[in-house]
Amino acid sequence: MLPFIVAGLTIGSVFALAAVGLVLTYKTSGIFNFAHGALASAAAFGFYWLRDLHGVSWPLAAALVVLVGAPLVGLLLARIADLLAGASLAMKVVAMVGVLLAVQGGLQLLFPPGESRQVASFLPSDSFELFGTPVTVAQLITFAVGVLATAGLTVFLRRSRTGLAMRAVVDDTELLDSMGVAPQRVRRTAWIIGSMMAGASGVLLAPLLPLDATSITFLVVTAFGAAAIGGFSSLPLTYAGGLAIGVGQSLLQKYFVDATGIAGGLASSLPFLVLFGLLVFAPRVRRPSAAEFLRRATRPAWTAPSSVRLAGALVLLGVLVAVPSFGADQMLAWTRFLAYVVLFLALGLLVRTSGQVSLAHVSFMAIGVAAFSHLAVDQGWSWPAALLAAAAIAAPIGALLAVPAIRFPGLYLALATLGFGIALQQMFYAQDFMFGAGAGLTVPRPELAGVSFEGDTGFYYFTLAVTAIVALLVVGITRSRLGRLLRAMSDSPTGLAASGASVNVSRVLVFCLSASIGAVAGVLDGAAQTLVGGDQYQPILSLQLFAVLMIAVGGVPWYAVMAAFGMVVAPAYISTDPSVTYAFMLLFGCSAIAFAVMPPDAGTAPMWLRPLVDRLAVRWPSRRRPPAIPTAAPAPLPAAAAAGGTGLRVEDLTVRFGGLVAVDGVTLDARPGTITGLIGPNGAGKSTVFGACSGLVNRSGGQVLLDDRLLSRFGPAVRARRGLGRTFQQMELFDSGTVRDNVALGCEAGFAGFNPLAHLIASRRQRRLVRQRTDEALAMCGLGELADRQVASLATGQRRMVELARCAAGRYEILLLDEPSSGLDKVETERFGRILTEIVEQRGVGILLVEHDMSLITSICDEVHVLDFGTKIAAGSVGEVVASAAVQAAYLGHSSDAFGPQPEGTRS
Numbered sequence: 075m076l077p078f079i080v081a082g083l084t085i086g087s088v089f090a091l092a093a094v095g096l097v098l099t100y101k102t103s104g105i106f107n108f109a110h111g112a113l114a115s116a117a118a119f120g121f122y123w124l125r126d127l128h129g130v131s132w133p134l135a136a137a138l139v140v141l142v143g144a145p146l147v148g149l150l151l152a153r154i155a156d157l158l159a160g161a162s163l164a165m166k167v168v169a170m171v172g173v174l175l176a177v178q179g180g181l182q183l184l185f186p187p188g189e190s191r192q193v194a195s196f197l198p199s200d201s202f203e204l205f206g207t208p209v210t211v212a213q214l215i216t217f218a219v220g221v222l223a224t225a226g227l228t229v230f231l232r233r234s235r236t237g238l239a240m241r242a243v244v245d246d247t248e249l250l251d252s253m254g255v256a257p258q259r260v261r262r263t264a265w266i267i268g269s270m271m272a273g274a275s276g277v278l279l280a281p282l283l284p285l286d287a288t289s290i291t292f293l294v295v296t297a298f299g300a301a302a303i304g305g306f307s308s309l310p311l312t313y314a315g316g317l318a319i320g321v322g323q324s325l326l327q328k329y330f331v332d333a334t335g336i337a338g339g340l341a342s343s344l345p346f347l348v349l350f351g352l353l354v355f356a357p358r359v360r361r362p363s364a365a366e367f368l369r370r371a372t373r374p375a376w377t378a379p380s381s382v383r384l385a386g387a388l389v390l391l392g393v394l395v396a397v398p399s400f401g402a403d404q405m406l407a408w409t410r411f412l413a414y415v416v417l418f419l420a421l422g423l424l425v426r427t428s429g430q431v432s433l434a435h436v437s438f439m440a441i442g443v444a445a446f447s448h449l450a451v452d453q454g455w456s457w458p459a460a461l462l463a464a465a466a467i468a469a470p471i472g473a474l475l476a477v478p479a480i481r482f483p484g485l486y487l488a489l490a491t492l493g494f495g496i497a498l499q500q501m502f503y504a505q506d507f508m509f510g511a512g513a514g515l516t517v518p519r520p521e522l523a524g525v526s527f528e529g530d531t532g533f534y535y536f537t538l539a540v541t542a543i544v545a546l547l548v549v550g551i552t553r554s555r556l557g558r559l560l561r562a563m564s565d566s567p568t569g570l571a572a573s574g575a576s577v578n579v580s581r582v583l584v585f586c587l588s589a590s591i592g593a594v595a596g597v598l599d600g601a602a603q604t605l606v607g608g609d610q611y612q613p614i615l616s617l618q619l620f621a622v623l624m625i626a627v628g629g630v631p632w633y634a635v636m637a638a639f640g641m642v643v644a645p646a647y648i649s650t651d652p653s654v655t656y657a658f659m660l661l662f663g664c665s666a667i668a669f670a671v672m673p674p675d676a677g678t679a680p681m682w683l684r685p686l687v688d689r690l691a692v693r694w695p696s697r698r699r700p701p702a703i704p705t706a707a708p709a710p711l712p713a714a715a716a717a718g719g720t721g722l723r724v725e726d727l728t729v730r731f732g733g734l735v736a737v738d739g740v741t742l743d744a745r746p747g748t749i750t751g752l753i754g755p756n757g758a759g760k761s762t763v764f765g766a767c768s769g770l771v772n773r774s775g776g777q778v779l780l781d782d783r784l785l786s787r788f789g790p791a792v793r794a795r796r797g798l799g800r801t802f803q804q805m806e807l808f809d810s811g812t813v814r815d816n817v818a819l820g821c822e823a824g825f826a827g828f829n830p831l832a833h834l835i836a837s838r839r840q841r842r843l844v845r846q847r848t849d850e851a852l853a854m855c856g857l858g859e860l861a862d863r864q865v866a867s868l869a870t871g872q873r874r875m876v877e878l879a880r881c882a883a884g885r886y887e888i889l890l891l892d893e894p895s896s897g898l899d900k901v902e903t904e905r906f907g908r909i910l911t912e913i914v915e916q917r918g919v920g921i922l923l924v925e926h927d928m929s930l931i932t933s934i935c936d937e938v939h940v941l942d943f944g945t946k947i948a949a950g951s952v953g954e955v956v957a958s959a960a961v962q963a964a965y966l967g968h969s970s971d972a973f974g975p976q977p978e979g980t981r982s
């Protein structure tokens with residue numbers, strides 16, 4: 075066993091070295107370098123080129139690669155990282171995936187795969203005995219390089235000024251500025267060191283395996299597993315993680331040396347299983363919201379008028395129907411193009427519509443085609459039955475990916491999906507139930523109702539029909555309730571949950587749907603080729619799909635058409651030479667980097683195009699009714715309020731954040747039909763009380779009840795459905811939607827709730843009720859004129875009103891409004907007060923109002939509670955509270971001016 079441990083420690087040390095460099099750059103720049111393995115790969119090829127092809131001595135070659143080449147690459151990456159400052163997480167992922175593809179494509183162009191290349195070992199091969207086990211000097215040196223580099227880096231980070239600055243740079247850039255240390259310089263140093271570590275690991279790995287760009291790139295992805303063990307933060311733990319993975323792999327190889335089943339792939343997929351497992355089972359880390367993940371456009375989105383879109387769709391359909399007449403020699407490429415349109419629609423639903431991420435979508439193609447082939451060929455199932463079964467098999471596997479999505483959206487989800495894709499390939503592709511070890515799988519073409527689609531042209535038209543159906547289905551989904559929920563989830567998962575819909579149900583649904591549609595794409599693509607093997611579904615293809623999808627422009631289904639054209643048809647027409655594929659990979663990589671560093675609005679339709687298209691458009695009369703001014707009786711209230719519910723009761727509530735007691739034994743009531751103020755200086759704990767009431771903040775003690783029923787053990791969506799609505803101090807709007815969409819979701823999200831079917835289908839009655847309540851809420855809040863404006867384009871005051879209208883449209887008993895008038899001027903605030911009173915009168919709801927504007931509090935509140943340092947210091951009518959000495963002391967030190975308007979941040 076000892077020799078395996080020694081071998082494991084040696085290779086583990088190389089992984090650890092790479093992982094430490096990765097964590098360093100992530101910690102200092104907040105950018106996770108997906109291309110870390112590609113850098114190692116480039117270093118290995120650089121070393122090979124210098125030493126093996128040009129006879130440079132190994133120390134000089136290693137020094138040139140690690141001390142000259144790698145720092146230069148590090149500087150380039152630092153520049154890209156600078157340009158990405160302030161970009162969304164999605165763009166950071168796109169840029170780094172772009173770097174990976176560019177390096178990979180470039181390397182494969184320079185060193186075409188297929189030729190056998192081997193770096194001769196360069197470290198001394200003499201060996202000595204350690205505890206009776208032979209150990210080579212090469213192993214010792216490799217191990218020592220890892221230890222020394224990590225130890226040196228740790229000392230550097232702890233002792234040197236730049237090192238200290240490096241540790242602080244992510245947390246507090248301004249502090250660094252004030253220390254006289256430029257954060258940019260610090261980050262640059264980190265990127266240089268990180269790249270050098272990737273370079274060193276590439277050089278050390280080079281002689282250990284045949285030189286191949288993809289295998290080293292993915293071998294170094296092992297470092298991702300080690301980084302996960304170190305919590306993406308601790309360097310010593312990351313180092314230990316690298317060693318542990320190395321030893322674990324080595325031991326698995328020993329024990330499963332002859333294993334042919336799944337166990338045979340365990341060793342190589344261990345790092346990815348670790349990565350996936352940690353992200354699924356580890357305690358939650360801070361969750362970046364999906365909104366952090368997606369690119370946010372500041373300019374309102376523009377879509378061509380529907381007549382132009384319809385005309386465009388017909389022209390496209392016409393061209394596709396005519397393909398056999400002008401593209402007969404490229405029928406395979408055109409048929410695969412259609413399959414890729416389906417695939418991009420699947421991925422787009424997930425990434426572009428719902429703001430999730432998947433770097434494993436090629437896996438669903440593989441699962442789909444393998445399942446289909448076994449069912450149709452081995453089991454003799456009919457073509458449609460096998461297709462539907464393949465889609466159904468992919469769905470629960472998609473749901474599995476939703477688990478990390480629920481726990482860690484954003485970057486960690488991207489990593490988990492990448493790990494999933496690689497583990498699937500390593501462990502399952504060669505199994506008999508997938509592609510097996512033989513020549514591949516036969517994928518038949520259909521024969522339906524006596525009509526054969528075996529021929530290339532026939533199958534093309536068949537694929538065109540299926541693609542059109544899938545496109546209509548995806549367009550339908552995006553326009554349906556599920557589509558609205560997914561877009562809302564992408565903009566603000568918190569806002570959606572607080573409106574009553576289970577975000578997790580939406581997530582699982584979209585992953586299942588996307589996986590199933592991906593499987594259908596796999597079947598179509600496989601049947602186009604008729605024979606497929608596992609090597610066609612390499613995980614790197616998933617990265618390419620993601621990058622191409624992100625750079626494609628337009629809505630559904632245009633981005634899918636554009637992406638599939640770029641990925642399949644364009645390369646096929648240029649040449650069948652594999653180098654064209656590599657050149658396209660390089661091109662996609664560079665385009666992805668360029669796209670990611672562009673300003674957020676650059677991807678939207680060009681300004682000059684818009685008037686042109688608008689002029690071309692035929693204007694159809696709008697079927698949309700203008701918002702009605704409510705004249706009849708208001709819509710029915712939730713049962714509790716209608717039956718004279720007792721409202722919200724907060725009992726002895728305590729909330730702690732670590733050592734800080736933010737709320738300390740607070741008790742208060744808010745009754746339907748009344749407005750209750752909750753005031754207090756900044757940091758008094760008001761928003762925390764709201765968070766605990768709506769289930770977004772964990773309470774440490776006490777209870778929250780609505781109509782005497784305990785709410786405390788429920789999440790935000792259930793509480794909303796029980797009758798607790800809220801707005802947020804930092805508004806949680808669905809920015810990509812219109813005002814009407816936002817307001818409608820206030821009611822519709824509650825109907826969707828936790829029921830997957832209700833996420834998909836809205837009953838007639840519900841649709842009518844949503845329309846009615848939306849119109850009423852819009853009219854009540856004076857938003858009729860703005861109903862079709864995109865929320866992102868509105869001013870703060872208007873946005874606050876939209877959030878209020880969203881609450882007013884919901885079926886709530888109590889509304890928690892958190893500083894709803896902040897950002898409004900005096901006139902707007904007075905109007906706002908009148909609207910609040912009207913909502914209470916018309917809807918019969920109760921309002922608990924957190925406000926700094928005392929004129930608003932004194933003019934509309936029936937009762938006021940006052941917090942200071944987390945405890946309640948007074949309660950009563952406005953007059954009683956104004957007269958309270960404790961309250962005046964808490965505010966402005968005995969000044970009666972306390973109840974003038976309070977600028978934010980005022981605190982004596």
Ligand SMILES: Nc1ncnc2c1ncn2[C@@H]1O[C@H](COP(=O)(O)OP(=O)(O)OP(=O)(O)O)[C@@H](O)[C@H]1O
Binds near residue numbers: 731734754762763
């Ligand atoms: N997630 C958190 N983690 C740690 N501390 C927190 C967190 N949220 C709030 N706090 C702290 O809890 C205390 C109460 O904060 P809270 O936001 O509830 O006050 P507030 O009365 O709403 O203030 P403001 O009027 O400024 O919004 C503050 O000291 C704040 O720094």
